[in-house]
Amino acid sequence: MKKLINDPKNVVEEMVEGYVNAHPDYIRQLPENNRSLVSVRETKKDKVGILIGGGSGHEPAFMGYVGEGMADGVAVGNIFASPSPQPILEVTKAIDKGAGVVYLYGNYAGDVMNFGMAAEMADMEEDIEVGAALASDDVASAPVDEKEKRRGIAGEFFVYKAAGAAADFGYKLEEVVRIAEKANENTRSMGVGLTPCYLPQTNEPSFLIDEDEMEIGLGHHGEPGIEKGKLETADRVADRLVEDILNDMDLEKGDEVAVLVNGLGSTPKMDLYIIYRRVDQILKEQGIKIYRSYVGNYITSLEMGGCSITLMKLDDELTKTVDHAVDCPMFVQK
Amino acid sequence: MEFTSADLKNYFDEVIEMIEEEKDYLCELDRKLGDGDHGVTMSIGWQAAKEMIDGDLKDEDDCGKISMIVGKTFLNAVGSSVGPLYATGLMRGAKTVKKKTVLNDDDLAEYWLAFVNGVQERGQAKAGDKTMMDTLEPFGEAFQVKFESANEFIPAFDHALGFARKGMESTKEMISQKGRSSRLGERSVGFQDPGATSAYLMLLTFLAYVKNKSAQVS
Numbered sequence: 001m002k003k004l005i006n007d008p009k010n011v012v013e014e015m016v017e018g019y020v021n022a023h024p025d026y027i028r029q030l031p032e033n034n035r036s037l038v039s040v041r042e043t044k045k046d047k048v049g050i051l052i053g054g055g056s057g058h059e060p061a062f063m064g065y066v067g068e069g070m071a072d073g074v075a076v077g078n079i080f081a082s083p084s085p086q087p088i089l090e091v092t093k094a095i096d097k098g099a100g101v102v103y104l105y106g107n108y109a110g111d112v113m114n115f116g117m118a119a120e121m122a123d124m125e126e127d128i129e130v131g132a133a134l135a136s137d138d139v140a141s142a143p144v145d146e147k148e149k150r151r152g153i154a155g156e157f158f159v160y161k162a163a164g165a166a167a168d169f170g171y172k173l174e175e176v177v178r179i180a181e182k183a184n185e186n187t188r189s190m191g192v193g194l195t196p197c198y199l200p201q202t203n204e205p206s207f208l209i210d211e212d213e214m215e216i217g218l219g220h221h222g223e224p225g226i227e228k229g230k231l232e233t234a235d236r237v238a239d240r241l242v243e244d245i246l247n248d249m250d251l252e253k254g255d256e257v258a259v260l261v262n263g264l265g266s267t268p269k270m271d272l273y274i275i276y277r278r279v280d281q282i283l284k285e286q287g288i289k290i291y292r293s294y295v296g297n298y299i300t301s302l303e304m305g306g307c308s309i310t311l312m313k314l315d316d317e318l319t320k321t322v323d324h325a326v327d328c329p330m331f332v333q334k
Numbered sequence: 335m336e337f338t339s340a341d342l343k344n345y346f347d348e349v350i351e352m353i354e355e356e357k358d359y360l361c362e363l364d365r366k367l368g369d370g371d372h373g374v375t376m377s378i379g380w381q382a383a384k385e386m387i388d389g390d391l392k393d394e395d396d397c398g399k400i401s402m403i404v405g406k407t408f409l410n411a412v413g414s415s416v417g418p419l420y421a422t423g424l425m426r427g428a429k430t431v432k433k434k435t436v437l438n439d440d441d442l443a444e445y446w447l448a449f450v451n452g453v454q455e456r457g458q459a460k461a462g463d464k465t466m467m468d469t470l471e472p473f474g475e476a477f478q479v480k481f482e483s484a485n486e487f488i489p490a491f492d493h494a495l496g497f498a499r500k501g502m503e504s505t506k507e508m509i510s511q512k513g514r515s516s517r518l519g520e521r522s523v524g525f526q527d528p529g530a531t532s533a534y535l536m537l538l539t540f541l542a543y544v545k546n547k548s549a550q551v552s
Contacts, residue, residue, distance in 0.1 A: 055414075078378060080369050081414035109513040110415035113456060117418055149516065201374045202361050221369035224518055 064330025140217025
């Protein structure tokens with residue numbers, strides 16, 4: 001795979017350097033650790049700090065969501081690998097304003113261990129209260145009775161949105177965690193992969209798939225999905241993904257949802273809007289109201305081809321978080 | 335046997351070399367089960383450790399400090415799930431040999447058992463889950479029994495390594511229960527676990543090192 005990089009060993013460091021230098025009005029690197037980035041914007045006193053993080057290769061996630069209205073800081077991992085506890089701890093120290101810090105991350109073994117170790121260190125060594133909420137929205141990754149095994153994919157975006165807003169509203173740590181968990185509880189995603197991504201260091205495809213095939217339920221790191229088959233039309237694919245989501249969540253006529261159609265990296269927005277068109281049709285047919293929509297590349301997998309569809313069921317509280325204004329380098333909502 | 339702080343550093347150097355040689359193989363195994371980066375991740379961690387061993391640790395002769403710093407360095411460079419797992423092993427091992435510049439058979443036994451227990455505690459996996467514990471758990475059990483009865487490090491380690499190997503190979507037939515690959519369910523069957531493999535290779539490298547050393551002495 002052709003890539004515009006220098007030494008594959010340095011991709012993360014060089015990306016972070018470019019990012020920080022491109023957006024000095026939003027973000028800065030901590031001198032203690034070059035994988036620790038924090039917002040430069042002033043936040044209210046006593047605001048709960050929001051810390052996000054995960055592996056690189058998912059841009060604009062995760063560092064693209066540090067700014068006003070979402071996260072206050074991010075710990076940056078290697079490609080598709082959780083950051084280690086040290087950068088997480090440094091961000092925690094930098095963004096704590098006395099009200100504690102909430103960690104938001106996807107449900108992956110590595111993230112659970114590293115963020116868990118960092119939370120222990122923050123408590124023991126720094127006396128900072130830490131809460132955590134994990135995203136586990138991927139319907140394809142485990143059956144509903146093993147929901148605790150499900151991994152987090154694009155639905156993480158709604159969890160950040162909800163927690164970021166709650167923190168801005170001045171909610172206390174437990175409340176921010178509760179709202180983040182509620183957002184996750186109400187969120188479901190299903191994805192389809194068309195073409196693999198290539199890790200810069202190996203330049204090998206993350207999975208093998210024929211030119212005329214698609215894989216339903218493929219993970220964000222190329223983890224195999226639930227079903228491989230012939231590539232179908234956008235409408236048929238959207239039908240399938242939405243059907244699996246609706247079968248997994250409790251949505252009734254008259255309910256309101258937020259929709260995210262997320263590109264995995266190399267799929268054009270044209271395709272994403274064609275998918276969205278069908279999602280909109282299906283939900284209208286079912287009498288489900290789309291309150292707000294997001295279409296674009298929100299959490300990617302390098303140059304992977306394909307997309308995911310995410311629905312978050314709304315109530316008054318979650319609607320308020322969805323409406324909250326955000327100003328980040330890679331995402332603005334007025 | 336007498337195992338010095340220089341030996342410990344030499345052993346880590348051999349692990350570093352071994353990982354560079356096996357990097358592609360470990361990635362290949364991981365592509366079947368995960369995101370295909372296990373070799374790369376191990377290489378990133380051990381290369382960072384190498385810098386430390388050649389730099390700050392050059393004149394360090396406290397085995398505890400060496401192992402502790404190698405563990406911490408590995409963790410910071412890697413993150414991932416591999417980072418906390420191996421780092422916890424190395425750091426728990428370090429605690430058992432704190433302030434010791436020369437290790438005897440008992441020290442080495444304690445070190446490796448603490449290593450195994452540390453990985454287990456951090457990951458909460460058990461044999462049968464298709465993880466590095468499929469190598470480490472049978473290894474630890476066999477080693478402990480043998481070492482307690484015969485009290486000789488090398489034969490006990492050698493004996494236990496056979497169990498480690500069988501454990502590693504048994505992961506081919508298992509359904510993954512932990513980590514990203516657990517989402518594969520039955521489709522994880524047929525492939526050897528990359529973590530179980532790297533854990534085995536680390537033990538194998540240690541045995542080769544101590545055997546070679548004792549051959550030179552005698």
